[in-house]
Amino acid sequence: MQTHITLVQPSNVGAEDVILDVRKRPGKKQIRGALRYDPAVLLNTRGPLPLPHDRRIVLDAERRADAEMIGDHLAALGFKNVGILLGGFNAWEIAALPTEGATQEQPVPDTEHSGLNRL
Numbered sequence: 001m002q003t004h005i006t007l008v009q010p011s012n013v014g015a016e017d018v019i020l021d022v023r024k025r026p027g028k029k030q031i032r033g034a035l036r037y038d039p040a041v042l043l044n045t046r047g048p049l050p051l052p053h054d055r056r057i058v059l060d061a062e063r064r065a066d067a068e069m070i071g072d073h074l075a076a077l078g079f080k081n082v083g084i085l086l087g088g089f090n091a092w093e094i095a096a097l098p099t100e101g102a103t104q105e106q107p108v109p110d111t112e113h114s115g116l117n118r119l
Helices: 039-044 064-078 088-094
Strands: 004-008 018-021 029-031 057-061 081-085 099-101
Touching: 004 039, 004 064, 039 057, 039 064, 057 064, 057 088, 064 081, 081 088
Parallel strands: 004 081, 018 057, 057 081
Antiparallel strands: 029 099
C-alpha cells in the first residue's frame, strides 16, 4: 500500500486525526491536542515512533517543503496516511479553531536524552 500525502484545510482536520506540531520555532501556542516534535530529531530517527498507523497524521510546519520532507520520512517509517496542514498554525488561528499553550516536545525513542529505548 502506497502512502497517501494530502493537503488538509484546517476546517477538515477531524478529531480522529493526530496533529504533529513540527514547527522549528513553535512559539507560545499550538493547535489544541497537537504533539510537538523537533523536526530535526524526527527526521533523524530510524526506529518506530509512538504514533498510530491506523489514523491520519497531519503535519503543522512553517513551510510546506519542511512538511513534505517530514511526510516522506513518515512514509518511509510505514505511515500510510499523512496530511499537510494548509497554511499551518496561522491558518488554524485565522479559522478561529482551538489552540492551547505550547506543550513539551515529545521524546523520540533511541535518541539522545529521550529516556525511551526501543523494545
